[in-house]
Amino acid sequence: MPTAPISEYLLRILLPQIPAPGVTWLQNQLNNLKAEKEFYLAFSVASRFTGKKKLNLTEADLLEAETLRPGFNPASWTADQVARTLLVLAIPHETPEAYVATLNRVFSTADLNELATLYASLPLLPYPEHHVKRAAEGVRTTMTQVFDAIALHNPYPHDYLPQEAWNQLVVKSVFNVRPLYQIYGLDNRRNEALAQIAIDYAHERWAAGRTLTPELWRLVGPFLSPENIKNIEKLLQSPEEIQHQAAALALSESNLPEARELLAKQPNLTAAIQAGNITWQTIGESAYHA
């Protein structure tokens, strides 16, 4: 993937929003980055020059990001994050292996913010097929901020993670109460194994008398079977309206005759789904912010 258009875009959104000395400093760094050591130091001190404010981006800016790199969504990116990403894109190197080696070293000495920045930058970096292990490593983190950087609003996992690592990412998001609707390309990579893990997890939570995110059923809908549909029946008995919505939406995504029948008994929910008033997005938003 050519990275020059990405760098140009990042510079264009960043430079007008940082102090003048920051502009000079960053341009100097990007033009003169010759040795690995210079890169490490610049990467660390970047925030001292750029500040850490969240960038103000227009709809047009966000659309352009999406066009440059499908799934790239810098809506919540901060000035230091954009500057550091520019530096990572400019790492001096001869071969893909040398690039990854430098990247590994900066990962291994990174602080909390820097780690999140690095993981969020993965979909923009050159040699994307070389970062699969790194992305899977990010999924293993215990630090919420870092996990979110790889799991949420990040197209890299959808595009490159093998199924097992992808499923880990989704399951861990459920387990750690992360908003599933913010996982890029979730519907596209639903699979039967994931649906089964989700159902098992629901049983575990129910057995323990614990709450369960309604978003979970998003993983199950297309894989409903005569054996597992009883879970949706049970969900429809829940005292919570949002669980009914999730049950109906899961049913609407199934071709199973039993699912059609069950949904037919919920005319109000069916109408709301057809009107676009109940989507996984609306369920996710209200579940997470309730």
Next chain:
Amino acid sequence: MLFIDPHVHMTSRTTDDYEAMRKAGIVAMIEPAFWMGQPRTEAGTFKDYYSHLIGFERFRASQFGIKHYCTIGLNSKEANNEPLAEEVMELLPLFVLKEGVVGVGEIGYDDQTPAEDKYYRLQLDLAKEVNLPVQIHTPHRDKRKGTLRSMEVALEHGLDPAMVIVDHNNEETVKDVLDRGFWAAFTIYPHTKMGNERMTEIVRQYGHERIMINSAADWGISDPLAVPKTAELMLERGISEESVRMVTYQNALAAFGQSGQMQESDWLAASPIDQSLKFSGNSILRGGQTPRVETGENENDSRIIR
């Protein structure tokens, strides 16, 4: 009251400690890089330790609403393994300019060997080069001489005393440190360093200028609530609220704030949304438990630490 503990080794402590500290009013703390109780033998373990301080430990503290800062350095004990010390010195530039690193520390003398002297001096130069404060560990044995020597060498290397925090002081060293314009830190640590009744008398005698207290709580018998407990004792024994605030909050902020990496807004303006995000999604309080906020009273502890 809000407190800062400018010297506490949280990697050696539990989440219960964090909870109790926050409940007692500690909003920010500084974790100096030190030794782990037994010498490390590989440079890689230092690298992982430093990145742990700026990574996971910072995250862990944030889950309890405490801002975590650190100082980075090669401690005096491990400076005695020279081949290792050489490798560690090469790592330090990778870490001293990270966000939230508020100084080079804790460095200084332990046995006062030539190797300790060598790496102390090299790190003073590093601190000067990157314009960071220095946090000095003074030796337990031969303390007065070691403290004087620490300051002389710092001056010899051209450091501004206003950028140097001399730690682990006692009645015998405080006057020399203050007279020379350095910051004097006191560690309230049972049995070996200062007790807080003695500390109260020191503040009564020397006032609150350039004096700060810390717990230096670590893997030994120590107390991460030493700062708030001492504040309470001081107030009870007639030290003014203003003085207590200076020695348990303001002076630490002024001294380490010179790094540009620590400001009051970091904790006063912390977003409540961040808190809820962390608590709902964190991995220490597994599976979406709500955090316990009503524990950590430590009713059994006396506020007096001897």
